[in-house]
Amino acid sequence: MIDCGEGAQKELQRQRLKLPRLNHIFLTHLHGDHVFGLPGLIGTMALSGLEGDITIHTFEDGKKILSTMFDYFNRGLPIDVKINVIRPEEAIVFENDSLRVRTVPLRHKIPAVGYVFEEKPGLRHIDRAMCDFHGVPIWAFNRIKAGEDFIKPDGSVIANSILTKDPNPPRSYAHISDTSYIPDLASKIRGVDLLFHETTYLTPDSDKAKERGHSTAAEAARIAKDAGARRLVTGHYSSRYKDDSLFLEEARSIFPNVILGKEGLRIPI
Amino acid sequence: MIDCGEGAQKELQRQRLKLPRLNHIFLTHLHGDHVFGLPGLIGTMALSGLEGDITIHTFEDGKKILSTMFDYFNRGLPIDVKINVIRPEEAIVFENDSLRVRTVPLRHKIPAVGYVFEEKPGLRHIDRAMCDFHGVPIWAFNRIKAGEDFIKPDGSVIANSILTKDPNPPRSYAHISDTSYIPDLASKIRGVDLLFHETTYLTPDSDKAKERGHSTAAEAARIAKDAGARRLVTGHYSSRYKDDSLFLEEARSIFPNVILGKEGLRIPI
Numbered sequence: 001m002i003d004c005g006e007g008a009q010k011e012l013q014r015q016r017l018k019l020p021r022l023n024h025i026f027l028t029h030l031h032g033d034h035v036f037g038l039p040g041l042i043g044t045m046a047l048s049g050l051e052g053d054i055t056i057h058t059f060e061d062g063k064k065i066l067s068t069m070f071d072y073f074n075r076g077l078p079i080d081v082k083i084n085v086i087r088p089e090e091a092i093v094f095e096n097d098s099l100r101v102r103t104v105p106l107r108h109k110i111p112a113v114g115y116v117f118e119e120k121p122g123l124r125h126i127d128r129a130m131c132d133f134h135g136v137p138i139w140a141f142n143r144i145k146a147g148e149d150f151i152k153p154d155g156s157v158i159a160n161s162i163l164t165k166d167p168n169p170p171r172s173y174a175h176i177s178d179t180s181y182i183p184d185l186a187s188k189i190r191g192v193d194l195l196f197h198e199t200t201y202l203t204p205d206s207d208k209a210k211e212r213g214h215s216t217a218a219e220a221a222r223i224a225k226d227a228g229a230r231r232l233v234t235g236h237y238s239s240r241y242k243d244d245s246l247f248l249e250e251a252r253s254i255f256p257n258v259i260l261g262k263e264g265l266r267i268p269i
Numbered sequence: 270m271i272d273c274g275e276g277a278q279k280e281l282q283r284q285r286l287k288l289p290r291l292n293h294i295f296l297t298h299l300h301g302d303h304v305f306g307l308p309g310l311i312g313t314m315a316l317s318g319l320e321g322d323i324t325i326h327t328f329e330d331g332k333k334i335l336s337t338m339f340d341y342f343n344r345g346l347p348i349d350v351k352i353n354v355i356r357p358e359e360a361i362v363f364e365n366d367s368l369r370v371r372t373v374p375l376r377h378k379i380p381a382v383g384y385v386f387e388e389k390p391g392l393r394h395i396d397r398a399m400c401d402f403h404g405v406p407i408w409a410f411n412r413i414k415a416g417e418d419f420i421k422p423d424g425s426v427i428a429n430s431i432l433t434k435d436p437n438p439p440r441s442y443a444h445i446s447d448t449s450y451i452p453d454l455a456s457k458i459r460g461v462d463l464l465f466h467e468t469t470y471l472t473p474d475s476d477k478a479k480e481r482g483h484s485t486a487a488e489a490a491r492i493a494k495d496a497g498a499r500r501l502v503t504g505h506y507s508s509r510y511k512d513d514s515l516f517l518e519e520a521r522s523i524f525p526n527v528i529l530g531k532e533g534l535r536i537p538i
Contacts, residue, residue, distance in 0.1 A: 006276060007279060010276060032309055032343070033309070036308055036342075037275065039301055039305055040275040040302070043301045061341075065337070065341045065342075068334070068337050069338065072299070073299075073301040073305075073334075
């Protein structure tokens with residue numbers, strides 16, 4: 001989960017997302033609208049009988065203030081909240097066999113980071129017909145998937161590329177909020193499949209965007225274009241605008257593949 | 270406002286209640302589901318351009334933890350949050366010309382109070398026909414409303430009771446949550462017009478109610494009956510029950526005037 005605004009637990013319920021599957025929360029920065037849902041969510045997870053641990057990635061300041069809140073309100077609950085202290089800089093903050101998460105520093109009124117989620121290349125796909133033809137036994141499939149060649153009983157070698165097909169291309173997602181326009185950012189999120197970039201304002205209010213550490217829809221689109229992103233999702237709209245479709249329009253004038261972000265939207269990557 | 274759970278600001282918006290009219294929040298106890306909406310609400314009030322102050326009535330512990338949260342998240346906002354430290358005992362915690370608010374101690378897992386809101390007697394109503402008949406000038410109406418007799422130019426005295434009718438009877442509301450059954454409580458909220466008393470459980474689970482510091486619908490009804498309350502509102506239902514009407518049924522078997530409490534319900538007093 002990225003950030004956790006007030007009411008996040010209700011939204012998770014509404015969308016029937018499973019709490020037990022949530023074990024990492026990545027905070028972009030410590031403004032209330034991005035964190036006030038945390039203590040309630042943690043409390044609900046604990047009261048639902050969930051055990052185990054959950055890791056919150058946040059700055060040193062967040063560690064202090066969240067610990068104070070959790071110590072008071074979630075004392076004695078059977079859930080272990082770990083805080084992974086991050087810094088507003090480029091770094092890998094999480095990594096396992098299939099995924100890497102890294103931070104990119106943003107430019108907001110207070111320290112802020114974006115997150116890039118990068119899938120690692122998966123195993124190769126077995127070409128069943130070719131394996132059968134060359135007599136590869138099933139017990140050898142895992143090695144073949146991992147890229148090994150097959151050595152027949154007569155000593156001849158069948159190259160892996162004959163027995164397998166390329167794995168699914170690894171997917172990536174970049175989450176960029178809240179920030180003013182950083183031209184340099186594009187180089188750090190090059191080629192992402194999906195880019196969420198905040199679009200708090202429209203171009204006529206670009207002075208406000210700069211002043212308050214936010215971006216316009218056009219600026220977000222420029223980042224998507226410069227980064228060679230496949231698709232851009234907009235969001236974090238200022239309440240001054242009554243018609244969200246204006247964000248779509250402005251962004252599309254610069255970058256074609258724009259999805260208008262809204263509450264509850266699901267986007268397969 | 271009494272307590273402020275997560276999402277309270279959204280509910281206020283949905284009900285089109287006006288934030289500027291909110292200047293006192295009375296907290297019953299410091300469990301997360303009763304306070305997690307506070308920092309967001311205060312932040313929104315400040316960002317909506319509201320100035321002035323808001324007073325939160327809470328225990329010493331609440332002062333510490335809320336101050337920490339406000340200092341961090343609401344720093345520099347143009348709203349002045351005052352904390353009035355209360356104690357889990359009988360006391361008057363707020364009073365102005367028209368209203369008195371007092372606490373009654375409850376029995377929960379942590380210190381908790383209920384609140385009783387008592388209107389003060391209003392001004393008497395002018396009987397316009399009688400005033401005209403006795404020649405009372407309009408500039409004297411305020412005094413007459415306040416209870417003074419009228420002295421005619423010839424020195425004769427018209428008793429106030431001839432010129433006025435009784436004021437509306439002062440209204441009262443008691444808010445009792447969270448607590449286990451306290452037989453003695455009825456004597457402290459005698460004759461309230463409206464009683465909210467939590468009904469977390471039904472009688473078959475009364476052992477759980479006792480263990481967790483909550484009440485059954487029957488216990489709430491007994492308090493309403495013993496206190497001579499005019500009406501009882503139920504609420505704070507455990508999620509274990511799928512059918513809220515069971516609370517109504519159980520309470521009505523003991524006390525007839527029960528209103529089934531639910532989100533967004535408005536009850537004129």
